[in-house]
Amino acid sequence: MRRYSYLIWFFVAFFSSVAPFSLAATDRLDLPAIQQKSPESMLLLSVARAGDRLVAVGEHGVIILSDDGGITWRQAQVPSSSMLTAVHFFDNQTGWSVGHDGLILKTQDGGESWSRLQDGNTLNALRVAAVEQEFSRLRATEDVDPDLLEELEYKLDDANMALEEGASTPLLDVYFLDEIAGFAVGAYGQAYETRDGGASWQYIGHTLPNPDGLHFNAVFKTAKGDIYLLGEAGLVLKSDDGGEDWKVEDIPYDGSLFAAVESDALYLMGLRGHVFRLSDTGLWQAQVLSSNATINDAVVVHGKAVLVGQGGALIKQEGNGFQPMASQGLRSFASVVQHGDKLIVVGESGVKRIEFEGDHE
DSSP: OOOOOOHHHHHHHHHSSSTTSSOOOHHHSSSOOOOOOSGGGSSSHHHHEEEEEEEEEEEEGGGEEESTSSSEEEOOOSOOSSSSSEEEESSOOOOOEEEEEGGEEEEESSSSSSSEEEEEHHHHHHHHHHHHHHHHHHHHTTOHHHHHHHHHHHHHHHHHHHHHHHHHOOOOEEEEEESSSSEEEEEEEEEEEESSSSSSSSEGGGGGSSSTOEEEEEEOOOTTTEEEEEEEOOEEEEEESTSOOOOOOOOOOSSSSEEEEOOOOEEEEEEEEEEEEEEESSSSEEEOHHHHHHEEEEEEEEEEEEEEEGGEEEEEEEEEEEESSSSSOSSSSEEEEETTTEEEEETTEEEEEEEEOSSSO
16 A cells, blocks of 8 residues: 655655656656665555565566565566556455556566556547547537536546646556456546456546546545545545445545545545544544644554554554554655554655554454
8 A cells, every 4th residue: 555645746756857767758668677776775655465475666666575574675577667656466466556657567476577557658548538438429418518518628638638748647546346347546637447457447537526637646445345536635536336436525624635544434644644534424523643744554453543654654543543653763654564563664765664562452
């Protein structure tokens, strides 16, 4: 799991402008990731479990693997050097990663090797075709809502502009419901779905209730099967039918949300320490944190949520609230998973293994 804060947006701008890696998108997509001396110390944005194996992804297309709980790492072979922002495994063999330049990768051997499924060029073409088809259909419909038609026309203009600009827009998260059905989302309202394991993708961003094209930062599925898309400006979309239909959740917040976790209840979290709990009545209630650090990710350990974020923030759920854990320095964390009695966090300084402080239930 991983989440994309404004801190990461800073790194995006920085690393995309510094030589020798300031390559055009086409160059990055076609240039295999360079083998690094210490890849576990690089900027890493997402970590996931593939069975007992740990897989982390980050800058310059780096993907690293650990089979000993994060003590040692080795770098996988990756066909592109675009920054990778998220990684997700459905089982211990099958996983996907997404990133800058619209890159979508897949592995079927636990992360040892990766193949390119899509990139921003092909995704942009899919986007134009989908919006164009819907625009033509609506225009031929009698008594069509002119506002709806105008909104779709704007979306078509945006899609064509993206196509002209090339593979430049990042994907920020990927999630699969099973081995065939999945979603990839990203900046400017990008949203794609697949129903064949990623062999083909369909653009669905124009069908979602997101008229302003706000960024989608994360995808989360609850134990019940509800799917949430978390975005900027307090945008949260929910589907209770596998992604067929989506509705806007009423969140008392207009900032960005980056992560969700389900412990005693469902929690959403994001900028400046904002956390919201879904009550039994279906209302979202603000929670009080002693820190205003941006929360980028969270994991459940022994039934309690653990939050990680900006400035080394590490916060655990206690009783009806949240309390900070021992300081881990000022380097920001982007993503976290549990492995045994350790938290494996990745971020600004690469990988860190942290002993979990909490009740073992």
